[in-house]
Amino acid sequence: MESPEAARLSAEDISPSSNGPKAEPMLLDDDPDDLFAEATEEVSLDSPERQPILSDGPSPVITPVTPVMISSRADVFDRSPDQDEDEEENRDTFDIQISVSDPEKVGKDVCDSLSLCLQTSLSIFSRDEVCVKRRFSDFLGLHSKLASKYMHMGYIVPPAPEKSIVGMTKVKVGKEDLSSVEFVEKRRSALERYLLRTVKHPALLKDPDVLQFLESSELPRAVSTQALSGAGILRMVNKAADAVNKMTIKMNESDAWFEEKQQQFENLDVQLRKLHASVESLVCHRKELSVNTASFAKSAAMLGNSEDHTALSRALSQLAEVEEKIDQLHQDQACADFYLISELLGDYVRLITAVKGVFDQRMKTWAKCQDAQVMLQRKREAEAKLQHANKPDKLQQAKDEIREWEGKVQQGERDFEQISKNIRREVGRFEKDRVKDFRVVIIKYLESLVHTQQQMIKYWEAFLPEAKAIA
């Protein structure tokens, strides 16, 4: 069976002569089933401003913008004024910018104290701009408070970052490079994302603890961090899950929506973990590529020194320099791979745990309601029995208890209805946010790739005359 793809793979390589790239047609549609083949044409027709980029001209005049994302302020969700496309979609203006910076070492923890700066025009905040200092434990404290307040109501509370930043799937390729610089950046970036996600939640944004956290210069010292660590919260969530598993009465799910969604989230959990593992592998291999490129560069330089033909010697040295520069590009790309995609997936794996926790809370609520009903039934039976005995006070007590438990049953049913309603809304919001989050990340990732390729073109185009100069 022929493989047109494989065939054309080599057809491209075999330029009939060693002409420069200008002589070759740009192969836009080398995939017959390229869904974007039409789009490609659209691009050149509709947007004249894009012509200079698409044309196969000389070294790009476009000076690449400073690496868009992987400075120390990797604001994945930064809503700068330029990004009005999100606003257009949102309708509601969400004008809040949070940055976490200036990590400071306190004791053994290299990243314990940080500056938290808030810029906003929202009226619930007392000022437009405020900067405060926070400890890592403060973040954990905030999350613990929010979890205890809102989780049982069915709100998906964004999980706080873990204390130890180890890859969730623990993919190890080569030595684990946890230099403190990387660790600090990982944590800083994670805390920033955590806060942004938290304030995106309409209910949490209004929460007084959140407002206090963001605004007030002094915070009451958080309780022991052990119970508040991400792992601690996870344990709390797992306990709820265990409680659910131990339920002797299986929940009679009358609502197919919940059954379906729960199954979906179970599947999603598995798949995102797998996806996350693949991305972590990509990060590792990209780092390896960087190391191997640098190693080759050194080797090429040595070869150039050894080469006795002058022009070839010079070209080999130049090649070594190009490869060194490309090594740096690989490192930058590895950063993009990690901070954009890997961390997003990590965040979502943790978020899914929170979502599953919320479903479990609903089951707990239902169980409570069931228990109340059982109790009510017992009380009614007890009252019925007492009808025939001649104990008027006990009868009254029984009647009181029945009323009490009727109240509890009603409350339980209301709670259950409320949490079900909340979860539906939360899941809807989650699913909408999910689409946006992933798209934003992919867009930024593509930008990083374009930037890398731009640089690569620059470097290789500079090298080409050197190669041609070998006489």
Place this chain on the structure above:
Amino acid sequence: PHPRCFQESGSWFLTTTPLVRSVSVDLNNDASLVIDIPDALCERDKVKFTVHTKTTLSSFQKPEFSVPRQHEEFIWLHDTIVETEEYAGLIIPPAPPKPDFEGPREKMHKLGEGESSMTKEEYAKMKQELEAEYLAVFKKTVQVHEVFLQRLSSHPIFRKDRNFQIFLEYDQDLSVRRKNAKEMFGGFFKNMVKSADEVLISGVKEVDEFFEQEKTFLLDYSSKIKDASAKAEKMTRSHKNVADDYNHISGALNSTAADNNTAFKKHLEKYAEVFEKLRKLEDRVASDQELKLTELLRYYTRDIQAAKDLLYRRARALADNENSNKALDKARLKGKDIAQAEENQKQCLQKFDKLSESGKKELTSFKARRVVAFRKNLIEMTELEIKHAKVRRLKCCVYHYMFTRQCSGSHGKPGNMREF
């Protein structure tokens, strides 16, 4: 006619176009003897190369003909040439390495085993990848076998070699039996002695400026190019790993999409497509880098070794020459067997002079050849890198445009593309 690689009842068949190979250059510019390998067949473990010859030389029976040859027959040819005393002063083109289909064969095995557990799409995809891998290995092995023959055909002395002619022309199986244990051991021993060559070469007192320089250069260059070749290989391997990861990511995105029934599904499928495209491009970068850079370095590592072998043979001859001088002096002193010693001395000197003269020519043209080949390959590699980077940039721009445009609905706003 594009290169094709396809499978027919368990065998893999490759047809290529000429000029795919460029490790060595200007090898076929003499129309009196033109050799190429237009196709190859891989049946289980055996690869059969079609060796195609076009010639105007009268020493051949026909002006154009083809014969099937296996790798072992190439080795036989190489070994007979190495063992020919007359060619001691020439750089013997290095033997092509054995075709290595281990990688694709493993994958083929996995494909066969997992066929029942795979979806139709997964199976088709894996089959496609397998074909690409076979093609890559094919290209490499055809390249080195062809270049070997072309080196011989473009050399004024080798092209007249009788065994070479037989190799090209004889349409029956050459019945080259596999080396038996003794011969293989002999070869091993020869290789062991090679490290002693280094000592011999460096130890011999050199009178000729040219050879002194060449010796210094070759010994140093040889270790450097071997190292560069190994490092290039690791770099290429890393590229392939990255491509593999893109592949897994794409697959995982598709799996996630399959289980999803919300708006997210379409997005995931698009993202899977992006990563699939990235994978293909990364694969191409890897395979081009391998062909133009890694293979180039590998080839010249072998060629440098062949040049060193020449130096060794000359050093041997020099040593023999010195010994024969000493023997002559001794004979003269003793007054015995002088004529014999004189004759011996004369022959040794003749041999040494012949080797030196021919060696000088060979090493000079070797350098020229090496420089031209590096130039050609570095240029081609650079042009391909530029091309691939441009294609990747373009594709990413297109996807970027599509995804940002989705946000703005039907406005067609370019979004963040402005900054490019």
